[in-house]
Amino acid sequence: MQLTDVLSADRIAVGLSVSSKKSLLEKAAELLASASDTADAREVFESLCQRERLGSTGLGHGVAIPHGRVSSQAGVSAAMIRLSTPIDFDAPDSEKVDLFFALSVPEQCSDLYLRLLAEMAERLGNADHRERLRSAVSGEEVLKLLAIDLSDSAG
Amino acid sequence: MIQKTLTLRNQRGLHARAASKLVQCASAFQSQVWLTRQGRRVNAQSIMGVLLLAAPSGSELLMEVDGPDEEQAIAALVELVDNRFGEDQ
Numbered sequence: 239m240q241l242t243d244v245l246s247a248d249r250i251a252v253g254l255s256v257s258s259k260k261s262l263l264e265k266a267a268e269l270l271a272s273a274s275d276t277a278d279a280r281e282v283f284e285s286l287c288q289r290e291r292l293g294s295t296g297l298g299h300g301v302a303i304p305h306g307r308v309s310s311q312a313g314v315s316a317a318m319i320r321l322s323t324p325i326d327f328d329a330p331d332s333e334k335v336d337l338f339f340a341l342s343v344p345e346q347c348s349d350l351y352l353r354l355l356a357e358m359a360e361r362l363g364n365a366d367h368r369e370r371l372r373s374a375v376s377g378e379e380v381l382k383l384l385a386i387d388l389s390d391s392a393g
Numbered sequence: 394m395i396q397k398t399l400t401l402r403n404q405r406g407l408h409a410r411a412a413s414k415l416v417q418c419a420s421a422f423q424s425q426v427w428l429t430r431q432g433r434r435v436n437a438q439s440i441m442g443v444l445l446l447a448a449p450s451g452s453e454l455l456m457e458v459d460g461p462d463e464e465q466a467i468a469a470l471v472e473l474v475d476n477r478f479g480e481d482q
Contacts, residue, residue: 297440349449352406356447363441
């Protein structure tokens, strides 16, 4: 299973404007909870906040991967947000963040979760791919980019 | 250069928080730290690198440390992994 299997165009928001980490996480939770087999937005939001309290999910280079485990949920759901203006997200390199991949998984999800995290790291760690994701203007365009197999070119 | 094979004992493997603890620990030293799993070798001082390993519990990782403080670095990293990154299980 890949990122494109758990993401859909209606859970991708490009050019969004939020003022704080909290409102970003609220928006992410709302998108994640709109998928089937997921908990309600409030529960997802609480799991995302709880995880951020343990340490920022910022990865550096202006990207972050907010994620959380929700015990009452059976499905795996991803969302993507690109902000029009980056916000402070306590990232390890202290850069502001504008590109977010969010993930909501059941409590016991393990291998799939590690594989999805690896795919996010691969796509966001590749400078060229990251900039293409950053300049995408629609959810459909993001999905097309995410369908590109990076393993051929990344080596 | 020091090499050591480590086994991940924590239940959730190298998930994001464990990966970031490992990167923080590795970055505290001057030495370069590399991790290899199933033929994939990554810089252990980069969170994006470490996440690429997608290493579940029970995985074997080859750690290579090279630099002036390699002995202290490998001791600290082995302790972190053996202590399951401070996780309960």
